[in-house]
Amino acid sequence: MQRLIVWVLFxxxxxxxxxxxxxxxxxTEASQTEQVVKATIQxxxxxxxxxxxxxxxxxxxxxxxxxxxxQKCFVVADDGETxxxxxxxxxxxEFKIDLEGSTVAFKGTFKVLNxxxxxxxxxxxxxxxxxxxxxAHTEAxxxxxxxxxxxxxxxxx
Amino acid sequence: xxxxxxxxxxxxELGYLFFGMSIIYGISGIALNHGVARHWNPGxxxxxxxxxxxxxxxxxxxxxxxxxxxxxxxGEEKSFKQYYFPYPDDLMIYLKGGHINxxxxxxxxxxxxxxxxxxxxxxxxxxxxxxxxxxxWFSDLFALGLVLLAISxxxxxxxxxxxxxxxxxxxxxxxxxxxxxxxxxxxx
Numbered sequence: 001m002q003r004l005i006v007w008v009l010f011x012x013x014x015x016x017x018x019x020x021x022x023x024x025x026x027x028t029e030a031s032q033t034e035q036v037v038k039a040t041i042q043x044x045x046x047x048x049x050x051x052x053x054x055x056x057x058x059x060x061x062x063x064x065x066x067x068x069x070x071q072k073c074f075v076v077a078d079d080g081e082t083x084x085x086x087x088x089x090x091x092x093x094e095f096k097i098d099l100e101g102s103t104v105a106f107k108g109t110f111k112v113l114n115x116x117x118x119x120x121x122x123x124x125x126x127x128x129x130x131x132x133x134x135x136a137h138t139e140a141x142x143x144x145x146x147x148x149x150x151x152x153x154x155x156x157x
Numbered sequence: 158x159x160x161x162x163x164x165x166x167x168x169x170e171l172g173y174l175f176f177g178m179s180i181i182y183g184i185s186g187i188a189l190n191h192g193v194a195r196h197w198n199p200g201x202x203x204x205x206x207x208x209x210x211x212x213x214x215x216x217x218x219x220x221x222x223x224x225x226x227x228x229x230x231x232g233e234e235k236s237f238k239q240y241y242f243p244y245p246d247d248l249m250i251y252l253k254g255g256h257i258n259x260x261x262x263x264x265x266x267x268x269x270x271x272x273x274x275x276x277x278x279x280x281x282x283x284x285x286x287x288x289x290x291x292x293x294w295f296s297d298l299f300a301l302g303l304v305l306l307a308i309s310x311x312x313x314x315x316x317x318x319x320x321x322x323x324x325x326x327x328x329x330x331x332x333x334x335x336x337x338x339x340x341x342x343x344x345x
Contacts, residue, residue, distance in 0.1 A: 061239055061241060061251075063241065063243065063249070067198055067200070067201060067203075067271075068192060068198060068200075069192070069200070076241060080241055080242060093285070093287055097201060097271055098253075098254075100251055100256065101238035101239045101251020101252070101256065102238060102239075102251075103239070135243070136243030136244060137243075156238075156239070
């Protein structure tokens with residue numbers, strides 16, 4: 001019985017490993033066939049529907065990196081006010097806090113949440129204790145648009 | 158019986174082999190638990206110091222010279238990166254390893270320095286499987302080893318204190334407790 005349990009667990013482990021490998025391969029292939037659109041943050045936010053799902057490249061100063069795991073950062077536009085949320089994807093595990101105050105070029109997919117997802121996103125944001133005070137990046141944090149970054153490069157440090 | 162001898166051997170050898178891994182995952186497990194609950198940040202240490210500019214400022218009169226004066230007051234001349242205004246009354250100066258907040262109307266300066274938390278930064282790096290590649294396989298081996306340790310541990314002791322006696326009740330308790338939490342927080 002004990003042997004059987006161990007072998008079943010081992011088989012499940014191998015199965016899950018091979019499945020995740022296939023998913024990663026598909027993502028890479030998909031991103032290679034897309035064309036990257038260079039845009040400013042203001043251009044993206046002026047016509048978000050036009051850019052939804054497209055590969056984009058933006059750059060700007062990183063104003064804030066989430067201290068709890070680096071799972072998002074915020075980039076300010078040239079106007080010094082408009083900000084956009086960037087989340088890590090692909091091979092990027094997290095954004096390091098050192099990025100704060102650096103000008104960074106990001107490449108990734110611009111995404112707009114549908115109304116249901118957007119409502120859930122805001123509810124999730126508001127439910128977190130550390131979000132009780134309003135910050136300069138709060139609007140971008142709650143926004144229904146964001147970039148899933150697959151690559152980035154620090155232009156200034 | 159011979160299988161009991163093998164059982165003890167597996168339990169003992171896996172226990173020695175995975176002692177270090179158990180400590181790493183145990184420490185980082187506590188850290189991540191409280192990190193997720195936002196009780197504290199296991200990855201970084203930050204500390205703040207206060208200064209004063211002694212003059213009231215406005216966004217329009219913040220120049221490179223003012224920035225340099227603030228950097229001089231705080232002793233951060235060599236760490237400057239960039240600055241911006243998160244709000245009309247607030248100036249944020251980014252530093253290598255932190256930032257300076259200046260409330261312009263009062264001239265109050267707050268310097269926040271941030272650095273990686275030693276030990277926790279390293280153990281969390283491993284727990285989150287950041288190295289990937291070979292570490293994935295070794296940590297999988299550890300996870301499998303934990304399963305074997307748990308199963309072999311059930312059959313170490315015979316008699317009243319073993320799995321057929323008090324040990325069985327304790328084992329059941331350890332299974333029921335997470336099920337109760339799932340029932341309360343997830344299922345119903």
